[in-house]
Amino acid sequence: MVRNNIVPNNYCYAGILNACSSTRVLQSGKQVHTQVIMAGLANDVSVGNALLDFYTKTSNTVGDVIHVFKGIASPNVVSWTTLIAGLSAHGFQEDCFLAFLEMRFVGHRPNSFTLYSILEACGTKGAPKETMKIHGFVIKTNADSDINVGNALVDAYVGAHMADCALSLVKRMKNRNVITYTVLASKLNQRGYHRLALEIVNCMRDDDVKMDGFVISGLLSASANLGDVRTGKQLHCHSVTSGFVGWKSVLNGLIDFYGKCGCVLDAQNAFDEIPEPDIFSWNGLIYGFAHNRLTTSALSALEDMRLAGERPNAFTLSTVLFACSQDGLADLGVEYFHSLRELYDIKPQLSHCNLLVDLLGRAGRLEEAVSLVESIPFIRNNASIYKRLLCACKLHGKLLLGEEIARRGLELDPYDFEFYVVLANIYDEAGRSDLGENMRRLVREGGLRKSSVL
Secondary structure, eight states: OTTTTOOOOHHHHHHHHHHHHHHTOHHHHHHHHHHHHHTTOTTOHHHHHHHHHHHHHHOSOHHHHHHHHHHOSSOOHHHHHHHHHHHHHTTOHHHHHHHHHHHHHTTOOOOHHHHHHHHHHHHHHTOHHHHHHHHHHHHHTTGGGSHHHHHHHHHHHHHTTOHHHHHHHHHHOSSOOHHHHHHHHHHHHHTTOHHHHHTHHHHHHHHTOOOOHHHHHHHHHHHHHHTOHHHHHHHHHHHHHTTOTTSHHHHHHHHHHHHHTTOHHHHHHHHHTOSSOOHHHHHHHHHHHHHTTOHHHHHHHHHHHHHTTOOOOHHHHHHHHHHHHHTTOHHHHHHHHHHHHHHHTOOOOHHHHHHHHHHHHHTTOHHHHHHHHHHSHHHHTOHHHHHHHHHHHHHHTOHHHHHHHHHHHHHHOTTBHHHHHHHHHHHHHTTOHHHHHHHHHHHHHHTOBOOSOO
16 A cells, blocks of 8 residues: 555554454554554544554553553543453453543443453452442443343352352343353352352253353363262263263363362373363373372373473473372472473462472472572562471471571561461470470460461
8 A cells, every 4th residue: 555655544554453453463563553653643543442452462561552542532432441451451450440430430331342341350350349330330221131241240240259149140131041151150160169050050951051062161170179970970971962072171171070080091081082182181181190199190191292292381380290299209390390391481380389399398308498499589488388398397307497497487477376386396396395385475475367378
């Protein structure tokens, strides 16, 4: 167009930006943004909305989204909706609620997409008050007739730990479909309401809504977490008779279910049915082996995974460290901790360090465990990791190191009485019951609180 001296208009730029959003190419979109500014179209609402959508999907910073929004001369409902979605996508749920209020204050009526976006923010944040307020607005504006809004409300209530309200809402919804129950099953599982998740089967039967593969996989996850072998096998049978057993999500659910319930051969059989296993398939198989103390099989599956070209992730590393801890394989655990992180750019998490500290602690390699903790900035500022080290000191009777570990932990959390209690036990076992009694007196007189870490 430019070579032919055709000047792009606002709709042309909006279309190009939408293409950049689809391909998630940040640099190309920024180049188009520069041309938009040079063309004097930065304040055009259609171009601005396309830019908002582009930066929401591609940028790592919310500042780009806010900057574009402020540049739009007359933001419309689409502008506000995209802003709310962008704030939510970048983790600024509180600002989503403020933007929603401001949108209404300036006279714009939220549509179903706006409500879906703000309810998604409510579910992510776990905000019961905001969810109920939005629900009230939905009822007043008759927006509850939109099934997508209803499903988003279900998601928000479960996210706010109001599972009973979510179930009650589902029963009152005029329009409910398999997506409604998929959302409900998935979110109940994520929040730990596994028994409630299984009750969805009865609700679907009463509504004459047939289960699809996504619902079955969610219910298999609930069965796995409950160790409910009977229900899980019934779901397996249903997936066969309904033709969903070939779905990858169902087979992954079966791997998880059978692995957690001790039926490792069945888990392997489900895995073998998947033509192209994904990261969830491999992680489920490795975890199933580790959970059943089949460490060699777990580590062998890890190597098969790598040979197949699948990149291990943070969960894979946790599972491998768990497998090594089952058999006290400290050297192998340390090797995997470092090699997997370096080869696959896995960022260390607290769960990884907890597992490795426990593994090294049981092996008596306390100085090495301390060095590990001190080498990772965000870990060395976490009091709970020092309690694990202190318990390892108690296990091996390391009085001097235990005193130092307790001191470091108490600098981070001086009111956690478990440091005093464990240190008192170390003193007792070292024959210094006088110092142990001093620790207990500090607990009695100091009004210290108990932590839930141990």
